[in-house]
Amino acid sequence: MDTFGPPQRVLVRGEGAYVWDADGRRYLDLLAGIAVNALGHGHPTLTAAVSAQLGTLGHVSNFFATPTQIALAERLLQLAGAPEGSRVFFTNSGTEAVEAAFKMARRNRSGGPGGGTRTRMLALEGGFHGRSMGALALTAKAAYREPFEPLPGGVEHLPFGDTAALDEAFSAAAVAERGGVSALVLEPLQGEAGVRALPAGYLAHARRLTAAAGALLVLDEVQTGVGRTGSWFAFQQPEVGGGVVPDVVTVAKGLGGGFPVGAAIAFGERAATLLGRGQHGTTFGGNPVAAAAGLATLGVIERDGLLENARRVGDVLRTEIEAAGNPLVDGVRGRGLLLAVQLTRPVATEVASAALDAGFVVNAVAPDAIRLAPPLILTADQARDAARFFADVTVPDASAPDDRES
Ligand SMILES: *Cc1c(COP(=O)(O)O)cnc(C)c1O
Secondary structure, three states, X not given: XXXXXXXXXXXXXXXXXXXXXXXXXXXXXXXXXXXXXXOOEOOHHHHHHXXXXXXXXXXXXXXXXXXXXHHXXXXXXXHHOOOOOOEEXXXXXXXXXXXXXXXXXXXXXXXXXXXXXEEEEEEXXXXXXXXXXXXXXXXXXXXXXXXXXXXXXXXXXXXXXXXXXXXXXXXXXXXXXXXXXXXXXXXXXXXXXXXXXXXXXXXHHHHHHHHHHOOEEEEEXXXXXXXXXXXXXXXXXXXXXXXXXXXXXXXXXXXXXXXXXXXXXXXXXXXXXXXXXXXXXXXXXXXXXXXXXXXXXXXXXXXXXXXXXXXXXXXXHHHHHHHHOOOOEEEEEEEOXXXXXXXXXXXXXHHHHHHHHHOEEOEEEEOOEEEEOOOOOOOHHHHHHHHHHHHHOOOOOOOOOXXXXX
16 A cells, blocks of 8 residues: 555665665665664574574464563563563554553543543644554644544643643643543654654653652653663653653564564553453564564663664764754754754755665655664764765755746
8 A cells, every 4th residue: 555655765685784775776774664673684693583483482372471571571671670560561563552551541540639530641742652543542643643533532632841731731620621631641752753852851740740640651662762862761861751760661663673572561560450351462462583582682782782882873973964064954953873853944855865865764754854763783984974974965945046947
């Protein structure tokens, strides 16, 4: 189906941070399958782990446990700093991880303020949480939502980063009029909105309000998690999270290093027991091959110091692109290896297409912004190659007089 529009190239092979197209042309992959291929392409440790697991035990259904699945759950809880009683629900994608969180929120209904029910969920304008119906209800963008209405109800979208709006949503008047809040769902750094960071202090404020209301604080780290921003999870950076402990964290994209796997991590016993036996399920979720891919990816990130690499090489990318002073570039924002190059004109599509012609895969995340989410193995030299493209790129000004029309 034509849901993605025409493909830009046909890619046939990858190695490290590079991919090759069907004509044998090489590209430096600065998108990594949208923040997915954390270890780049064809990583030997990931390939060996997945192959060995498939050759040992590939799939068993969730009527059975496997050592690989248990090991990945325990590893995720440990890296997330989750307290005693925490649990993980495995999925195959980001949207399914968000669906699990959505259903947890629906189960957080009773015991609201004044003995009332919690019927409302809050999400932020600009937020992206996936394309299945629950996740879509949380996603703000009208063009994604409207063709599919009616969506699951009870979701309100608040202006991005606006603490006064947050206060209003939790106020006694709002609760009396519209009902209690079951969950606040947000990205610590909005990825699809063009890599936008919440203002300092916002998450800590959100934590205070949700805790007082008995609402879940759900952090959607599908894009920012697993080392992407230079820490295992973005909320763990004091400047981002302000030291908050969330109730639920969703992850997916980078977790399997390219193999589809996601998870909803529930922090503490209350969140971890909202979904009762029989209330949720998945056939493939958490299968041993996906779990092996997750374990291998986390293992290599740790072994090879890729969190530190993401911070260091991200700094190189940012500073070198900004230092080049191309009049088309207004600045670079983001953290680690999740960056957006802000352009001075709405020519992101033209810049992305020029990048491909020059041998770089990038993404026009907004009309005037380019997203960079390269593999966490990117080297400083490769970052400098990318920066040179941004130093030189030009796009003709469409408003300039055009000879052909005169
Ligand atoms: C990509 C993304 C999703 C959806 O993940 P899929 O695997 O595409 O379903 C959800 N939330 C965030 C923050 C994302 O970036």
